[in-house]
Amino acid sequence: MKHAPFDVIVIGGGHAGAEAAHSAARAGARTALVTMRRDTIGVMSCNPAIGGLGKGHLVREIDAMGGIMGLAADRSGIQFRLLNRRKGPAVRGPRTQSDRALYRAAIQSLLAEQPNLTILEGEVADLILTDGRIVGVELADGARMGAGAVVLTTGTFLRGVIHIGDRKMEGGRIGDKPSNRLAQRLRDLSLPLGRLKTGTPPRLRSSSIDWARLEMQPADDDPMLFSFLSTAPTVRQIACGITHTNERTHDLITANLSRSAMYGGHIEGVGPRYCPSIEDKVVRFADKTSHQIFLEPEGLDSDVVYPNGISTSLPEDVQHDYVHSIVGLEQAEILQPGYAIEYDYVDPQSLNAALELPMLPGLFLAGQINGTTGYEEAAAQGLMAGLNAARQVAGQGPVILGRDRAYIGVLIDDLVTRGVTEPYRMFTSRAEYRLSLRADNADQRLTPLAADLGLIDQTRSALFEGKLNALAQGRALLEGETFTPREIAAQGIPINQDGQRRTGMDILAFPDIAPTQIDPLLPAFADLPDEIRTQLAIEALYRTYVDRQQRDADALRRDEALTIPETLDYSDIGGLSNELRGKLTRIRPQTLGQAGRIDGMTPAALALILTRIRQDERLRA
Amino acid sequence: MHTIFALATARGKSGVAVIRISGPAAHQVGAALARDLPAAGRFALRTLRDAGGGILDQALILRFDAPRSFTGEDSVELQLHGSIAVIRAVERAISDTGLARMAEPGEFTRRALMNGNLDLAQVEGLSDLIAAETEMQRQQAQSLFTGAMRGFADTCRADLLRAAALIEATIDFADEEVPVDVSPEVGQLIARVIVAIDAELAGFSGAERLRAGFEVAIIGRPNVGKSTLLNRIAGRDIAITSEIAGTTRDVLEVRVDLDGLPVTFLDTAGLRDSTDAIERIGVARARQRAEAADLRILLDDGQEVAPDFGLAIDLRYATKSDVTGFGISALTGEGVDQLLADVSAALSDKLSGMGVASHERHRQALMRARDALNLAQTAFASGTGAEILALHLRDGAAALDSLIGRMDVESVLGEIFAQFCIGK
Incomplete structure (x- = not known):
């Protein structure tokens, strides 16, 4: 079998691979996505949720650049919740539970609709090098495919080993085989490899859970979606259950600790501190007698529940016992045991900021292979790796987002500059320009760039232009007129009677002011869409700080130049x-x-x- | 990377002269002169020879291996006989190896700073220590040099780090089991750091004066014995004294070690209206220096109540007790010891509450930190968003860090993970 050469070949169909293939194709490259199984493209291997704090910001940015994760999350979201709703707008993060099947279907159809993109089934067994440069890949069946650049997104599949207690099996995900030949090849190329681990909880049968005894957490009434193109959820919204571990659970775990893969010494990889297994929680926080568990349905019609908070590498019999010790789960049936998985990653410090490996020109890496965890972190890297691979083949320079411009920039800069000591996850506290890098303005930060790069279509362009115009109009209204303290106080807004005249923008900058409170002063402002009014209020709130941060950002840009x-x-x-x-x-x-x-x-x-x-x-x- | 060398002791005749060599080729240079070197951290007596085999000197040679040396690099020290000719010959022989060059001023210390053996405040302390003339100055410099500033900054930083971690935990882990209301502890932590910074700032002016030296102005009408007192304090005739009023025109200075305090006494022109143009300039200078001084002593011969001349007077003495029978006498020395004790006590008062901050750079960094924490406290009190409070805390910590080092987000996250059980 011989294929026509592609500009860009993406290996892997997870969240990094799907986004990489899509962005390479949008950037104009003839792109192939090679995956072991076509039907697993867009699978959520772990928790059935997209977004969160920092992560939600990443998804909004991916969307602002024309990516697909936000659209797929919106099409499959069954429980939208804006985290930190009561905190400042800069640190609010959209999140949703997703219906796994709908999410996967959405990703697969978005990829299918994309011109320039071919999906091929096969196991990539080798990278073809000529004069030290990657020029294609070889499949396990011996077929060779030429390419200008290759994006490698192996997730947890590189020498993946699954641990359940002292049982140990090879696998990239439960039920899927690992990529050992490719891993061996990367070892032969003497890439700096390390070992990480992550884990997942047992899956429970929904109908075996006593939901009536549990506290339920509903979806938001007015959900914030991920894509700037979306307006409302398209599928039914559901609630999640909440339960807790108890002292009996902890006793069972403590008694069987030595049988856990982690504590039994079977695992050498380093796991993330922020996503500890239940064993870790019980050991490290021995004084806590209870830990929270969210029971997240995996889909509208699914009978599978993801118990978020009890990932484990204990043997199956112990998993049964401790699950049954938990309120509401006394009769719960385990459909698939929890497990820990160890995999190879490449030290991301060996990458450049375009996510290319300078020691193997033409090879780009994205996702867990770079030491990250999380669908959103993977997709963000995929977006940039695919884009930069396409640009390299076209003879164009790389696109690098600064730390002052996007969480994506923070993510990649952290990886290539500081490396990782545990699976890397995004937090808002990693972004020093947090007040400017908000979920609400991701489009203003990135869509003009995406338009210049030819990554977005007419629909998105037009929508964005419309929003920019409305914002400009709103700003002009807010800055155009000034009011005396007396006039302002008459609207019930507490203010010093200092004789200073203030603009609408000044008033919106007061803490705890709702846009509606200035409507009587500026009737024309009241006519603007809510989204625009809210956005302007956020701008007003942070204006002084953002101006100050701007000076730091200018200094940063001088250094970056x-x-x-x-x-x-x-x-x-x-x-x-x-x-x-x-x-x-x-x-x-x-x-x-x-x-x-x-x-x-x-x-x-x-x-x-x-x-x-x-x-x-x-x-x- | 060059290897550098320099004479570490003062140039001139002395018992021992020390030449320091530091850098990657330091051991090679040492071996070129001494044939072989002692083990790391040891010393040995060796005959130093030039390239032609000519004997340079019998020297004690000390070997240091990186990073356990002053600079953090491989180093060698040569203890030579303190002869100008020997020093010159050895310097020439080192140069002739082609492996090392003369160090620029301060280059050894700069390398110690680069290699992290000293922090910036320690470098300042080292320079103060070398410049120290009195016991109090030595103690002050020693404290800075041995890392007291790092200690101060680390303590404050630990508090701010904890406060930032508490705040960030409520932001980034809102869905997790972290404490919901962290405000009491955050408020206490911020207040505690502000108190510590304020104490440093309050003690700054005293500390800065101690480092730079105090000035004490002796003022009074003409011919009350100011110059005689200065000569008495100096123990020799520095100022011309005469019966003629208006003898002193310029400001004369005597620097003394007063109970460990570095004090410069200023003898000034007698204050009076004069028609003499030069004396008028002298009087103007006297006023100017007296105003700027740390302490003003007013002398008067007691014949009438002396005016203050519009200056804040700290100490007053009646002079010429040898004539009048009361007060002090600069001429006989009567009461002068008491005067010096009074000056010493008054200056020591200014040192109460003195901390580590003694350089203008320290004061500015502390002020920046104070401003940021004031904003944090205001934000905190008015219930402004946690993300804004976090910004001010970050600024405050960065300012404190500029005293010695730096802090980053990883340490904040590290603190969070150590404290709370994160992860559903």
């Missing part, structure tokens, strides 16, 4: 400590800004690097 030549020899720069010299040589920061974020970097060392760049420039001049 200063590129470090790839040929810079750090061993030749006097005054650098050996530790920093080692890190700089390994990470090879592309800009002075990136160098500044390397762990342990000092202002003095940055000054040395800058001096050397300047000296070299003078020598060349």
